[in-house]
Amino acid sequence: GVDTLMRIPPSELKLHRRRDDAWSAFNGKVYNITAYLPFHPGGEKELMRVAGRDGTKLFAETHAWVNLDFMLDSCLVGFLVSEPSD
């Protein structure tokens, strides 16, 4: 549920850029894309380009018509937030 979702700054997102632990952010939402990688019609390599970072721009450039929210609903891990300042 929504209560289990995390607030994820870019520094945390960056820690998940491996083939076996890949997260990416799209429109402010962070998804665990690991399980989806082998199923991406555009290929694993293309999708791995956005692992560990914000993929909003690349996604919009390639297929703005794809409903990512719907497709990856069960892979949602949290929301992208700005880096906490200290």
Ligand code: HEM
């Ligand atoms: C194709 C989903 C991220 C590059 C597709 C298609 C889907 C899809 C459903 C087929 C679209 C169609 O035939 O109309 C997703 C999802 C993504 C994602 C859910 C995010 C998790 C990306 C990113 C890139 C990318 C970040 C680029 C870096 C491509 C390319 C194709 C494609 C090039 C065309 C493949 C072809 O038809 O030969 N993707 N995609 N995708 N995707 Fe993605």
